[in-house]
Amino acid sequence: MKAKDNHFDVVIIGGGVVGCAIARELSKYKVSVAV
DSSP states (O other): OOOOOOOOSEEOSOOSHHHHHHHHHHHTTTOOEEO
């Protein structure tokens, strides 16, 4: 299996309402986010 080379500026642990709101806000600034 090949390892994926994923790079994220921010990783949010927990995809609740607040986690998703933070991810949405950061995406406005072209920050790559993983939830």
